[in-house]
Amino acid sequence: MSDGIKEYCAVLMKRIYSILFLVCSFNFLSAEKIFDFNKECQQAYQEILKLKLQSGQQLIDLEKKKHPDNLIPHLLENYIDFFTLFFNEDPAEYTKRMRNLDKRLSLLSDGPENSPYYLFSAATVHFQWAVIKIKFGHNWDAGWEFRRSFVQVKDNAKKFPDFLPNQMYRGAMQVAAGTIPEGYRWLSNMMGIRGSIQSGMKELRIFLQSPDPAAMLYRDEGIFYYCYLSYYIENDKEGVLDYVRNQKLDLVNNHLFAYLAANLSTHNQQAEVALEILDKRSAEPGYFQSPVWDLEKGYILLYKGSPEALTYLERFAATFKGKFYMKDALQKISWLYYMKGDQAKADRTRQLILTKGNTDSEADKQAQQEANTKVWPNKLLLQARLFNDGGYHREALRLLHGKSAGDFREPQEKLEFNYRAGRIYDDLDRDNEAINFYKLAFRQGKNRQEYFAARAALQIGFILEKQQKFQEALTWFRACITMKDHDYKNGIDQRAKAGIDRCEVALEDGEK
Numbered sequence: 001m002s003d004g005i006k007e008y009c010a011v012l013m014k015r016i017y018s019i020l021f022l023v024c025s026f027n028f029l030s031a032e033k034i035f036d037f038n039k040e041c042q043q044a045y046q047e048i049l050k051l052k053l054q055s056g057q058q059l060i061d062l063e064k065k066k067h068p069d070n071l072i073p074h075l076l077e078n079y080i081d082f083f084t085l086f087f088n089e090d091p092a093e094y095t096k097r098m099r100n101l102d103k104r105l106s107l108l109s110d111g112p113e114n115s116p117y118y119l120f121s122a123a124t125v126h127f128q129w130a131v132i133k134i135k136f137g138h139n140w141d142a143g144w145e146f147r148r149s150f151v152q153v154k155d156n157a158k159k160f161p162d163f164l165p166n167q168m169y170r171g172a173m174q175v176a177a178g179t180i181p182e183g184y185r186w187l188s189n190m191m192g193i194r195g196s197i198q199s200g201m202k203e204l205r206i207f208l209q210s211p212d213p214a215a216m217l218y219r220d221e222g223i224f225y226y227c228y229l230s231y232y233i234e235n236d237k238e239g240v241l242d243y244v245r246n247q248k249l250d251l252v253n254n255h256l257f258a259y260l261a262a263n264l265s266t267h268n269q270q271a272e273v274a275l276e277i278l279d280k281r282s283a284e285p286g287y288f289q290s291p292v293w294d295l296e297k298g299y300i301l302l303y304k305g306s307p308e309a310l311t312y313l314e315r316f317a318a319t320f321k322g323k324f325y326m327k328d329a330l331q332k333i334s335w336l337y338y339m340k341g342d343q344a345k346a347d348r349t350r351q352l353i354l355t356k357g358n359t360d361s362e363a364d365k366q367a368q369q370e371a372n373t374k375v376w377p378n379k380l381l382l383q384a385r386l387f388n389d390g391g392y393h394r395e396a397l398r399l400l401h402g403k404s405a406g407d408f409r410e411p412q413e414k415l416e417f418n419y420r421a422g423r424i425y426d427d428l429d430r431d432n433e434a435i436n437f438y439k440l441a442f443r444q445g446k447n448r449q450e451y452f453a454a455r456a457a458l459q460i461g462f463i464l465e466k467q468q469k470f471q472e473a474l475t476w477f478r479a480c481i482t483m484k485d486h487d488y489k490n491g492i493d494q495r496a497k498a499g500i501d502r503c504e505v506a507l508e509d510g511e512k
Contacts, residue, residue, distance in 0.1 A: 032069060033069050033070075033071050033110045033111045033112070034069055034070055034071065034111065034112065034115075035070070035071050035072055035111050035112070035115045035117035035118070035121065036067065036070045036072060037072050037117070037217065038063075038067075038070070038072075040059060040062065040063045040066070041059075041060075041063055041070070041072045041073065041076060042217060043059055044056045044059035044060050044063065044073070044076050045076055045079070045217075046220075047059060048076060048079045048080060048083070049079075049220050049221060049254070049256055050253060050254045050255060050256060050287075051083060051254075051255035051256050051259075051287055051288040052255075052286050052287055052288070053080050053083060053084065053288045054286055054288075055286055056076065056079075056080060057077070057080060060073040060076055060077060071107060071108055071110070071111045071117075071121070072117070072121075074104050074107045074108060075104075075108065075117075075121045075124060075125070077100070077104070078100070078104055078124065078125050078128055079128070081097045081100060081128075081132075082128040082129075082131070082132060083256075083288065084097070084288070085097060085132045085135065085136075086131065086132060086135060087288070087290040087292050088290050088291070088292075088320075088321065088322065089135055089136070089320070089321060089322020089323065089324060090321040090322065091136070091321065091322075092321075094132070094136055101125070101129055104125060105122060105125060108121045108122055108125070109122070116156060116159070116160035116163035116166075118156075119152045119153070119155055119156035119159070120152075120153070120156050120163070120165060120166065120169075122148075122152055123148075123149045123152035123153045123156065123169060124149075124169070126145045126146070126148040126149035126152065127145070127146070127149040127169060127173070129142075129145045130142045130143075130145035130146040130149060133145060134360075135322070135324060137323075137358065137360065146173070146176075149169065149173065150173050150177070153166055153169045153170045153173065154170065157170060163214060164207055164210050164212050164214055164215040165207075165214055165215065165217075165218045167203040167204070167206060167207040167215075168203075168204065168207050168215075168218055168221065168222040168225065170200075170203060171199075171200045171201065171202070171203030171204035171207065171225075172200065172204065172225040172229060173200070174196055174197075174199055174200030174203065175196075175197050175200035175201055175204075175229045175233055176200075176229075177200075178196045178197040178198075178200060178501070197233055197234070197498055197501050197502075198501065198505055200229075201226075201229065201230065201233075201234060204222065204225065204226045204229070205226070207222055208222050208223065208226060220254075220256075220257075223247065223249070223257075224256065224257075224260055227240050227243065227244065227260055227264065228260070228264075230243075231264055231267075231268075232495070233494075233495075233498045234498065234502065235462060235495065235498065235499065235502075237264075237268045238268075240264060241261075241264060241265065241268060241270075244257075244260070244261050244264075249261065251277050251280070251281065252280055252281055252282050253281075253282050255281055255282070255287050255288065258277055258278070258281040259292070259293075259296070261274075261277050262274040262277040262278050262296055263296060265277065266296065266299055266300055266303075268391075269388070269389060269390060269391035269393075269427060270391050271300045271303045271304055271389075271390035271391050271392070272391065274296070274300050275297070275300045275301075275304075278293065278296060278297055278300070291315070291316045291319045291320040292316075292320075294312045294313070294315045294316040294319070295312070295313070295316040295320070295325060295329060297312045298310075298311075298312035298313035298316060298329070298332070299313075299332070300390070302332055302335075302336065302386060302390075303386050303387065303389050303390025303391070303392070304390055304392070305383075305386070305387070307336075307340075309332070309336060310333065310336050310337075313329050313332055313333050313336070314333060316329050317329050317330055317333065317352075317356075323356075323357045323358040323360070323364075324357070324358070324360065324361055324364065325357070325361060325363060325364060326356045326357030326358075326364065327353050327356060327357040327358075327359070327363075327364040327367040327368055327371075328357075328361070328363040328364050328366075328367050330349055330350075330352050330353045330356060330357070330367065331350075331353055331367035331370065331371070333349050334346045334347075334349040334350045334353070334371075335377075335382060335386075337349060338376055338379075339379055339382065339383065346376075350371050351371075353367055353368060353371040354368065354371055354372070362487075362488040362489075362490060362491040363488075365487070365488075366451070366487045366488060369449075369487060375412075377416075378408065378410075378413045378416070380399060380400075380403075381408075381413065381416050381417060381420055383396075383399060384396040384399045384400055384420050384424070385420060387399070388420065388423055388424050388427065391427075393424055393427045393428050394428075396420075396424050397424050397428070400417070400420065400421060400424070403417065404417070405417045405418055405440070411444075411448075412448070412450055414444065415441055415444045415445045415448065415450060415452050415453070416450070416452055418437050418438075418440040418441040418444060418452075418456075419437070419438070419441040419445075419452035419453075419455065419456055421433075421437040422434045422435075422436075422437030422438040422440075422441060422456060422459065423459070425437060426438075426459055426463065431463050431467070434459070434463065435460055435463060438456035438457075438459055438460050439456070439460070441453055441456040442456045442457050442460075442479075446483060448486070449485060449486055449487060450486065450487060451486050451487035451488040451489075451492065453483065453486070454480050454483045454486050454488070454489070454492050455480075455488070455492060457476045457477075457479045457480035457483070457496075458476070458477070458480045458492055458495060458496050458499070460473075460476040461473045461474075461476035461477040461480065461496065461499050462499065464476065465499060465502065465503060465506075468506075470503040470506045470507050470510075471503075471507065473499065473503050474500060474503045474504070474507075477496045477497075477499040477500045477503065478496075478500065480492060480493070480496040481493050481496050481497065481500075
């Protein structure tokens with residue numbers, strides 16, 4: 001090889017080396033991503049949790065321009081997708097936003113592995129999409145999203161034990177996993193998901209009580225999970241609503257907290273309280289709009305016996321693009337027409353129940369089953385139920401005053417009368433009378449499809465648990481679970497299982 005050629009090759013190699021060095025240096029510098037939950041990101045996060053999603057997105061966009069290497073804005077954008085899809089369930093939005101999932105996870109994976117947000121941010125995304133996929137009927141995919149989040153939070157807690165937001169998700173997921181029915185335990189075991197209601201709720205409480213800055217940052221989100229889990233799983237209804245009041249949550253300017261408090265108050269038979277919350281929330285522009293507000297107000301006005309309920313429920317049915325609670329809303333609309341004597345509209349609305357929505361929720365499933373029977377409820381018992389559901393217990397009792405099961409012709413009406421009387425006395429804290437009627441309902445209905453007997457057994461368990469008669473309560477909770485093929489079975493069984501866990505813990509503590 002001539003000296004000229006050697007010299008040329010040497011120069012060429014130097015240039016190639018220089019180019020490679022510059023490329024590698026550029027890639028190294030551009031890949032230096034960070035997780036910085038700075039003040040601007042914290043402000044965006046708080047706006048999103050208030051359901052001011054548009055202003056939250058504007059703050060995110062500013063942060064992206066100012067600090068393009070900060071990955072926290074991508075995490076926060078997932079919250080916007082989550083709330084948009086969770087509340088509105090729009091299939092077109094789901095198709096559009098679903099594309100963000102892998103892209104967002106890829107972006108977050110570029111962050112430094114020595115940050116507690118590396119695994120935590122991915123776990124958050126998987127957790128939120130698990131919930132969304134359930135909403136859109138992709139239950140198998142949701143299970144795997146849940147598992148990924150479960151494992152990532154557990155691993156992150158081992159790597160960063162002092163990063164307390166781990167406890168928020170780990171606690172919530174442990175509670176959820178702890179309520180999985182026995183028949184599905186093989187699936188949760190296969191996925192490596194094991195939970196405990198007691199340990200999960202303990203973690204959530206420790207997290208919420210911590211003055212740690214990271215815990216304080218996530219506190220409002222943790223409150224949302226804690227209240228729902230404590231209300232439905234621990235059955236501490238009054239305790240949760242007291243907690244909401246004692247924490248002085250902003251129910252006016254924070255629409256997420258307003259939804260939480262109104263929704264739980266409605267389910268706790270406090271329609272007047274829920275109505276006040278809805279009417280007082282801020283009407284300023286910029287808040288996320290959703291038909292669920294019409295649904296909530298429609299339910300409340302239905303329980304009050306107000307004809308305005310029809311306006312709100314029909315508007316929900318006309319504008320909501322999702323499937324959850326559609327059948328239930330249509331059932332309530334059909335009841336309103338039925339009770340006012342417009343049987344033609346009641347029948348037409350009932351036909352819509354068979355074609356709209358889905359049966360993934362227990363309420364929707366029950367609405368579908370009722371529509372299939374072609375049997376309409378007894379008007380007196382229906383009105384008593386609605387008054388009772390809204391917390392108007394004395395009005396409900398007045399409707400049934402002087403009546404007995406013998407005054408009703410059909411077996412299901414006799415059964416429902418005993419159950420309704422039990423529920424009304426239960427809600428008036430007249431425990432002995434409640435238990436007597438519940439036992440009648442249990443004996444009459446334990447081999448029927450209606451949910452009355454199972455729910456009667458569950459309520460007896462609650463009363464006895466409240467009286468600290470834990471062994472007797474266990475008997476009724478177990479009786480509830482053993483009943484087969486009745487309406488609302490999954491939801492009732494879940495609450496009975498949680499009751500069994502609480503009573504077993506209480507008995508163990510008493511033996512120590």
